[in-house]
């Protein structure tokens with residue numbers, strides 16, 4: 111899976127311009143795919159549509175009929191990348207056969223800036239009207255490598271002969287597949303696609319071409335056609351929604367799981383405008399997978415996780431599920447206890463196991479989907495950030511550390527925290543363990559401060575939180591009180607270490 115998922119960044123890197131071409135064969139509807147080399151750090155082994163970055167030398171001087179200079183640059187990069195990666199030359203005057211231009215292609219692979227001089231020398235040109243705009247995607251801000259990518263669809267009469275770059279190169283395979291074939295392979299785990307190509311293929315598989323293009327260009331809920339959710343595995347949608355939550359987080363991850371029947375986990379959307387955006391978005395996801403929401407699941411009952419639960423429940427006529435301790439504000443809610451399973455109908459069986467993980471909230475649940483091994487862990491960790499354990503809001507530091515110890519024994523392929531970037535494979539359990547260690551180090555500082563004879567919170571804070579800005583003391587004070595309560599219980603770090611060993615057994 112994409113390495114960028116493991117990264118997080120508050121502001122995000124500046125997106126670089128890129129172009130992607132959906133080569134679409136008219137009679138059978140096949141689409142051209144390239145496969146990235148397994149050895150690549152960025153999306154190694156992924157299938158994708160051909161494309162890449164717009165470079166300074168993509169001046170656009172060989173493009174006719176472009177609406178503006180910027181588009182001419184995007185189209186030059188598009189045609190150049192398709193030529194480099196697949197051998198297909200999308201230029202007027204050229205015959206679309208790879209072998210004719212083999213030597214030129216090899217030369218351009220070495221010196222991509224020679225692409226435009228090559229077109230000029232051969233008297234070829236790129237006709238902008240051959241490239242139909244098919245949407246624009248911007249990589250989410252938590253990625254270290256971000257692209258502002260324009261998609262174009264290029265129609266061809268037949269599947270053109272293609273050739274990959276070579277076993278040691280960036281692109282190791284090139285193939286034609288129908289959207290249905292590709293989505294089937296993805297569902298079986300035989301093909302890895304990032305969110306944008308999966309989205310494109312779902313539309314191409316569902317609608318006639320003209321309507322599919324319309325939907326790719328004007329996605330409901332996104333005024334400027336940029337789509338900011340991710341679908342790291344088929345049927346797992348992560349939608350960051352704006353929420354009033356603790357810094358550094360500004361969003362809550364609402365997770366939508368399933369195909370035919372969909373579960374909406376943690377719809378913590380508080381603002382009316384954001385609710386409208388989310389609802390359009392949800393319709394869009396349902397349309398893409400051909401399903402409908404059948405359940406709302408809550409990790410806990412804080413507003414930034416459940417504010418829109420009643421609204422969605424009423425709109426779709428579907429129940430709200432949560433731990434009994436989290437359902438007091440939801441009359442008629444369905445109680446879920448530790449070990450309960452929730453099944454969702456779909457092409458494959460979806461089984462969501464509930465784990466009771468009190469600490470942040472007495473009724474906190476985590477959800478583990480067994481087929482994809484996706485763990486939705488709510489406010490057990492934030493990435494980045496610290497989870498607030500507040501005695502006055504049902505928090506319990508001792509239970510929190512026990513719950514983290516239990517989670518660290520799981521082996522998820524994806525961990526989705528309530529706030530921040532998802533974590534791949536062992537990065538999830540590693541963050542649970544690091545969080546336990548961080549809390550124990552803090553507890554040790556508090557213990558040392560207590561040994562000096564200090565007793566009041568005001569006295570203890572500057573010693574135990576000497577690494578924390580004074581502005582954050584009001585938050586630190588609550589954490590400190592939670593630690594003091596645990597120490598009062600006579601709990602020791604060794605107890606927590608024992609919990610971790612116990613849960614691994």
Ligand SMILES: [Zn+2]
Pocket residue numbers: 355412414415489528529
């Ligand atoms: Zn939260």
